[in-house]
Amino acid sequence: MDKTSQQLEVVSTGTAAGVGRTLILLGHGSHLNADSAAAVRRHARAVRAQGRFGEVLEGYWKEEPSLRQLLRLARFRDVTVVPLFVSEGYFTGTVIPRELGFEWRGPVPPGGLSTVLEGRRVHYTRPYGVHPDMAEVIAARATEVCGEWSPERTALVVLGHGTGRDRQSQQAIEQAAAALRGRGRFAEVQALYLDQAPRVDDWAALTRSPDVVIVPFFASEGWHTQDTIPHDLGLTGAVTEFPELPGGPRRVFYSRPVGTHPAVTRVIVRLVEDSLDAPLSPEEPAWRAAGEALLRAARSSGGGLSVGEVQVAPLPGGGFDLRSQEDAGHSDLTPVALADLAAWTGRTADGAHRPIRTQRSLPRGWRAEVCAGELRAALHAVYPAVLEEASAWENGALPVVPWADTADRQSGLYAAVQRAGPAQVARARSTTCTGCLRTPLWAGEPLGTTFLAGDPQGLPCPEACTLLVAAVREELSSHQETPAQGEVTHV
Incomplete structure (x- = not known):
């Protein structure tokens, strides 16, 4: 070897x-x-x-x-x-x-x-949310926020999102609530929802106990758990007093979502x-070939390998230093561990979210030092999938998916993008793709070589991303345009 x-x-x-x-x-x-x-x-x-x-x-x-x-x-x-x-x-x-x-x-x-x-x-x-052990995770979240409670005076509310489109989504919540209901740890257990009945807005009428523990059956923190639920229910923190409700004063304990529990x-x-x-x-042979190509490219360049906005420089001990190209030569940078690199580079310098990592907004001020065997993982943390797609392109094995095929695959709220005409897709691209380092092969733009062959800006984009799909949908809602008869709707 x-x-x-x-x-x-x-x-x-x-x-x-x-x-x-x-x-x-x-x-x-x-x-x-x-x-x-x-x-x-x-x-x-x-x-x-x-x-x-x-x-x-x-x-x-x-x-x-x-x-x-x-x-x-x-x-x-x-x-x-x-x-x-958390649910099906x-x-x-x-x-x-x-x-x-x-x-x-x-x-x-x-x-x-x-x-x-x-x-x-x-x-x-x-999904993990249907597993029977999730009932105990709910109980653990309740314990964190409420500590010791009196079973005879405490109600548990398992709060799900719910939807009118698919009743199956509530089954995991109902099953977990039923399991906890049968264990006698609470005076009552209710499964309530944001977007379907019975609604969490009616918690005071649907429960009788003076103490109510609300546990969001959500996979992660987000807009609902951090903003809309507390705001709509009038919650001021982990514990909120409601002294003047019909039937007497009540206390509400609001926990973190179940999906974030260890x-x-x-x-x-x-x-x-x-x-x-x-x-x-x-x-997979192609996986190994891509890793070997990355190490060869990183070692063969005298000044290191440039990938988009990242500089990869070999270190004397055989490892590599990764940083923003604009920080080349700087010594006052924050060391970032490999395990934290994705989260660190996932925000702009102003703290804004970067859902597409190849957007031209990589933050400065950091450096990551990794061994040779970690280089692939480090590049993936900054720019997911660019290595595998570049390697496949260099070997003539990267499938390119035209816009029309991507649009035809959309469903639900995004099925509307199938009606988009070329002008609408082009306008969406002007607000999305022009700020991205990748070359949109799916739109017919040419790409010669990739960063593996010496072009730092050679990052292929074989298919329109979810950000562009969302932008096309927004464009449709603001500029209604019907393609002429027989007009091709791909770009």
Whole structure:
């Protein structure tokens, strides 16, 4: 084995050299709120530390790396995908299977789904929120905010989002509430919702106990848990006194969402262990080839390797220094550990969220020092999937998906983008793509070589991202335009 291959082996933990399993944890993510992905990162880090898998990847619907990129990132040919959602519904039964490449649509069977995609055996599980152990996670959240409570005078409200479009989404909440109701730990247990009846706005009328503990059955912190719920219910903190309600004074205890509790990591592991029925699998050759190409490029350039706005410089001991190109030569930079690099570079200098990491807004003032075997992970933390896509492009193996195909795949609220004409897509691109480092191959723009072959700005974009899809939808709502008869609607 050559030196480069030996260094690549250190990426894996808990697996024999060259064989293992890939675990992918999927979150919803957000275009607006960086905290939405924090729970996914924490659970991924905790599972990674247990050493049960050759690698643990994260992916998102509204951020990078996207669902469509994930299989290309997987090191091993055996892949298990867990949706980090608290309930079943439209996303777990339709969106995620569709984006991964499954033909299945509808409720996922208890044992999950298995198929072969892009040469990999892929197993897709149900969301962790349906696991029976989630009832105890709810109780743990209640204990944190309320401490010791009197069962005879305390009500528990399990608060779900709810939706009028898919009644299946409430099943996990109802099951968890029923399990807690049968244990006699509270005088009453109610399952209430934001967007369907029974609504949480009516908590005072639907409960009788003087003390009420509200536990959000949400996967992460976000707009609802941090803003709309406290505002709409008049909550002023973890404990709120309501002295003048009909029936007497009441106290409301408001906890953090269940999905951010550390015990969820154990639930995820148990869910995955139930599906591990195949032997360890070999590495994907393209994965290894991409890593070797990155190390060669990083070492062959005298001044280091430039990737978009990042400078990768070799260190005397064999490792690498990563930083913003604008900070080249600076010594007063904040050292950032590899485990924190994605969160650190996921915000602009002003603290704004960067859901698409290749936007021209990389913050300055940081540096990350990594060993050779960590370089791939470090680049991925800053620019998810750019290595794998650049390597595939250099080898003529990167599929390019035209806008029309991406639009046809949209459903729900985003199905409207199928009506967008070229002018509308072009206007959306002017506000989204012009600020991105990637070259939109899907729109027909040419790309010669990539950063692996010496062009720092050579970052391919094979398919329109979720940010552009959202921008096209916004464009449709503000500029209604019907394509002329026979007009092509791709760009």
